Amino acid sequence: MSVKPIREHAGKSLLEKLLPEVSGGKHKMGCAGVLVTPAVLDPTSGQTWDKILQENPWLKTTNLVAKPDQLIKRRGKAGLIAVNKTFDEAKQWVMDRMCKEQKVEHVTGQLTHFLIEPFVPHKQEQEHYICMLSHRYHDEILFYHEGGVDVGDVDAKAEKLELATGEAMTEALVTEKLLSKLPAAKKANMASFICSLYKFYGDLHFAYLEINPLVMLDDNTVIPLDMAAKIDETANFLVAQKWGELDWPPPFGRAAYPEEALIHEMDGRTGASLKLTILNEKGRVWTMVAGGGASVVYADTVADYGMGHELANYGEYSGAPSTEETFVYAKTLLSLMMKYKHPEGKFLIIGGGIANFTDVAATFTGLIKALQEYADDIKEHNIKILIRRAGPNYLEGLRKVKAASDKLGLGIKVYGPETHITAIIPMALGLIKDLPEPDLSAPCGPPVRKMIDLKGKKPTPKGHPAAPAGTKHTLVTATPDTTCIVYGMQNRAVQGMLDFDYMCKRKQPSVEAMIFPFSGNHYVKFYWGTEEILMPVYTTTKEAVQKHPKTSVFVNFASFRSVHETTMEAMNHGNLKTVAIIAEGVPEQQTRDIIKVAEKKGVGIIGPATVGGIKPGCLRIGNTGGMLDNIVMSRLYRPGSVAYVSKSGGMSNELNNIVARNSDGVYEGVAIGGDRYPGSRFLDHFLRYQDDPKAKMLLLLGEVGGTDEYDLIEAKKKGRITKPVVAWCVGTCASCFTTEVQFGHAGAQARGDMETAAAKNKAMQEAGFHVPESFDKLPDMVNQVYTQLVMDGEIVETPEGETPQVPMDYTWAKKLGMIRKPANFISSISDDRGEELTYCGMSISDVFTKDIGIGGVLSLLWFRRQLPEYCTKFIEMILMVTADHGPAVSGAHNTIVTARAGKDLVSSLCSGLLTIGPRFGGALDDAAKMFADAQSSGVAPKEWIDKMKKSNQLIMGIGHRIKSLANPDQRVEIIKGFAKKNFKSTPVLDYALAVEQITTKKRANLILNVDGCIAVSFVDMIRSCGAFSKEECDDLMAFGCLNGLFVLGRSIGFIGHYLDQLRLKQPLYRHPWDDITYIQELAGQGPE
Structure with missing residues (x-):
């Protein structure tokens, strides 16, 4: 980012809004006018002439000035200002020129933005000139009492005031230094205005502000008629609220491209530096350069070899952009290159200096993606590509690009630091023969230089001149002890x-x-x-x-x-x-x-x-x-x-x-x-x-x-x-x-x-x-x-000593593929290392795009499968059904007591979860295994019940405290109905229902309860959906995934109880004595 020019309308709008504030209400700007854009050519757009008139009724009641607002200098001399016009005349003048090409001096461009503002009748002697600009140590203010179109050389004519950084401006100082030639009656008001304008200039981080003419009317009203300004864009984080939505227009003669806006927007979202300026969209020479300084060097060299007129773009990608950012940048360039075909072909020069910290291989991975996407177009447009890059992991990056080029048939030439940074330009342009590509199997070592042969001479050095007396240097000259x-x-x-x-x-x-x-x-x-x-x-x-x-x-x-x-x-x-x-x-x-x-x-x-x-x-x-x-x-x-x-x-x-x-x-x-x-x-x-x-x-x-x-x-x-x-x-x-x-x-x-x-x-x-x-x-x-x-003997060469060695970091050595080590942990369900988080290979964006829901996410993370929609719906039903069962159950009770003891959410949740076991909620796995084994064995339900009774085993999933066949549990009915309707087959559920018919004859409440119904239905689902083998189904039951579903679902309820207790501000719980039976006898000693 840098100092950038703004539109005249933007500058005047800021002045209109903020001048009263900085001047304490003493000065007002008046109307800043209205900006007319090409949108008026489209009746369906947001800006129409009728709407402009409706929002600015003054346009019909005053005479007007119309002029282009596109950073054009000397508009008056170019005949680009319409003065003292009615609204209809101004409108017609604008429409006659809108989106038409216009030559201004040596630049030809399209007129697209016009400023219409009130015409201010005034005399020639009322026109003045003022300019404020910043330098390293001071701000400079230039004022000339005779402004206007023919102001001439203001540097020579104008009175000047220099204010050191941080120095305050006073009306007395302004009057003394700037207003000596102004009539005495005008001095006080003009001095006050200039002080207010300077405060405005500083508060909004202007770097340049020129008003010519600045008109002071007979009633002492000060009005800027023509303004040019530049603002320090880097101050956005300080004054963005005051600026509002500022437009940063391109120079006249260079169109604003949507691709430039895309890169500019991406640059604002990242810590990297991404810049793109399109100079000639039909040009043959395109560059993709890493580094701000390097980008200038490449553009210079193209120009030095006589191809400046063919240079299509200027820009940079630097500061360690991500793989995805590099992909978007490269893709944007390639898309621009494909707009126009040239019979002689084109050149893409991908270069850069030796990076300090950017991982070259990571950025080139993004480049390769773009090359793969445009490979056919690159060949069709006959684009010659040369690459020169160095820095961290550059060898891997060059190897990857070379391999991709060979596979895609692009014929890309790659070079490293052994080649001068700009040497690929004359090679690309065919001005010199291509240098042999380097060996990419090993990094480039230190250059081997022979000592210069003095041919027997023993020259005498001149000696070092002494520094002038009293010389001091502010910068520390480092020594081996500097810290x-x-x-x-x-x-x-x-x-x-x-x-x-x-x-x-x-x-x-x-x-x-x-x-x-x-x-x-x-x-x-x-x-x-x-x-x-x-x-x-x-x-x-x-x-x-x-x-x-x-x-x-x-x-x-x-x-x-x-x-x-x-x-x-x-x-x-x-x-x-x-x-x-x-x-x-x-x-x-x-x-x-x-x-x-x-x-x-x-x-x-x-x-x-x-x-x-x-x-x-x-x-x-x-x-x-x-x-x-x-x-x-x-x-x-x-x-x-x-x-x-x-x-x-x-x-x-x-x-x-x-x-x-x-x-x-x-x-x-x-x-x-x-x-x-x-x-x-x-x-x-x-x-x-x-x-x-x-x-x-x-x-x-x-x-x-x-x-x-x-x-x-x-x-x-x-x-x-x-x-x-x-x-x-x-x-x-x-x-x-x-x-x-x-x-x-x-x-x-x-x-x-x-x-x-x-x-x-x-x-x-x-x-x-x-x-x-x-x-x-x-x-x-x-x-x-x-x-x-x-x-000459000024430098005495010495033989090169031994190259020192420093151990390489394990992380970097592994990245370079130099070492390997078995991992201590393995994960197969998620990966957060790339551009986007993935669940078992599915990106997080696809999770939402495909709307797989929480059931789909659970199936990816627990089962490493994308299950059918009815399966994921069933999983979500389980979570909803098991979410809570009131405050009286042991887990909820524990959670409530812990919450009331002042513990945090996690502690309270854990206290509830720790109660889950064979007697509370933990029967799902056992019920699934029991019924699945029984159904698979072929034993009739009656025989199996008898067998369980003889071995004194409880049948898990059977029995409810109050529910019966006559008073069914609606949770069971919902689960059972869904399974019967959607599953391909339900043999285990059918077997469990047959068991229920027998057990309820003994006692009415020995029904298939919700735990049992979920368990057997889940077994039917995983066995019949086609996603798992029988062994995998058995493993899932053995691993405890059914109990996991109960734990996950019931956590929702436990957290709800925790929040409920806090919301109700419940005090510490102490259980009443009358609900406890106290037994005093020692163990083994009953009453006499």
Whole structure:
């Protein structure tokens, strides 16, 4: 998310709603107008002209202005404003242009949204200009007393006021700095309005607000006639209620696609980052790139090879998206690719940097699903697919894709980290020969580099220049003794930091403690090599810092919602000198506030929106450097000579890879974050590297947007930076687009020619930086500069030592298929590991879609079968019939007594359930077995009864306290009737009814009771439904599933009795003495 433009109607509506509130009722905006959309072309839609008129009757009573509301600049000069029109005239003007193509300067687009608002008669001298915009350290307000269409160069003309972050605006200050050329009679009211407007600007997290003209009428009413505004979308969680439903329109000339809306909506629901912008839906070159920085690099390289006009989309999927999210993203791209067929075919470039923590195999599983779905279309449209990816589990991911490609006949080429990140682009475009695909049987090892042959030379190094006197650096330069505190339960990241420490042969772990405010103080186990250690976890930062006073680094994993509060608290502790803010999506106002406090207190900030940084041999922040195999591959366990700074966290891993393959390795690397206002700038780090004698060569990866690179250029010109700098700014592809494109990072958008990547690269080259022709040539430039430093004696190469080993976690090793172990537990009824919970293979969504009910769920979980509907209905009947039998039975009685003793629900329920046994409710299994065995044996009912009598055995399921054949138990009648009507056969029930005819002749209440009827009917059901073998039926009876049905059903009633007692507020129960017979004699001694 980032700063985004809003419609003029949206800005004026907010002003209309909130200006009276922020001004204390002194100023009112007036009418914000009405937005007319293409819905008016459809008489069945919600918006019709009649409805617009009905809701806005003022349209008929005043003259109007009509104009497109689609982020179009200089509409007046383009003839796109209709002034002083009646409603009918304005309506006709709009309808003549609705959904028609219009060229504005060099951009052609379709007019789809129009603003109609009241016409305000005024004089030319009443038109003024005002603009508010935010910078890193201050807000700037520009005011010019002569506004309007011909305002000209306001940067040169306007009076300006700069307010430092957090500084209050006063009417006196406004009058002095901005209103010197305004008539005296107007000054007070205009100053008051500007103060109110600035409060509105800040409260709603605007980043840019321009009104031209701003009209002040003779009665001192202030009315904004034309407005352009941008809002910080990341502040949604703070001010969404004030914003209401804001529309984020695309730039004019680029249509809004439903596919973009789908990805945007999915992005809002997930912790991953999913972006999609469609640039040319008929284009031949499509990209699916993991990582914000990588996505820009791929777009740049396509443009560098002359195919910018064919680039169809821009976007990213990163931040560990799930398999399903990746599937939807890939499916969306493929569906767009199939809209138009091109006779020369198309290209799909699936790329990305070396991931820090995203499981590549998991995301590629989603990709494979999409490829399988569109395999025939891919072949029909002649789409060439190349993949380059690396990171956690990348080998498995590439293997899976390659296997799927071979099976589907797609001819996909796959590459890993041994291939430069953008090398697949010229291969895909047919500009160079395809490189051989790597061996996917083993991971890519560390690059093997031969030491540079000095050819007998013994050059003398120049020596390291001393830093200027009084130089101080706010950021901690890490040493092998530097330690940190981690905020948040980021166990995986902490374990990665400890593994890095162990690999670097640190004596003590770099993480001293963790903070987690949502549980009490406790300890968490981590590995230190092969040994286990305990890490303290505190609930407050204050306690953690007090207990660990030597810690100097604070790694903040708090969410974007709470990162401001936690960072501000951390900076109150003097020993914390560097704070790394990992969260993405921190509102710019909060970031600027953090920067202000940090600089005042001398605290260095890395981030927000960063992966962190790494100093080989000393400290790794969070997930920087990725998995251990990547740490080894990039030789990050020992220091090299190259220090780099990147905006992108994902691209920092790619720089590690480039540096490791083209030099002696990384000395230190930092990703400062992609936001518009990173906590620390390029210059802050480069000055540290300049003053560090061990950093011999500097590497910069900047990007389009912002001006931080110019600070480096100035330092280079002044001689403050003398070490060789290899530099490149990504985002050169921006010149290929006719409309503005917001690249992957919040700050990656140029706000002027000076902020373009091309301008920065040119300026850096002119200042003496080593700037390659393109990012694709960056590795060669690094190698060239490094080689020269070795030849000059500035870098003295040493033989590579032994690669250290760190034991691999069992979980990850198992995931990679490197080890196996017999499971201690086996489950065959449910699985919660995938995207969706399954019951015996049926997804939870299918459970509801097929409406299988509680009986169907029970059949899946208990019997591992999807039984016929009449069976599941019978199961539900059993649960309903057995749910309760009044408060007097032993189980209900126990539950009631326990509840009245003040015990909780579970305890009360358990006390009732523990009474279930042979005498109460537990006869179902025995009754089923007795009657099933008797019926199967072929013994006549009379003979079987006699046999049971002779062996002194009770017949389970026979007998009731009060019911008889003449006064039947309705529960029995319901069960019996259902079984007779729906079961294929009922031999065991028939046998039991025959027994009943004999037993009731002895005594009328010896009927087949409800337990017995359920038992024998259940046996008939499982035997006749065709889902079970005879052995399986016998096992089910032996396992106690019938008693389980009684327990499950009766739990409903027991819980009901518990709740009933609480609702009735019943006191502790004490049984009356008169209901107890007390016997005093000793056992064995009767009365004399």
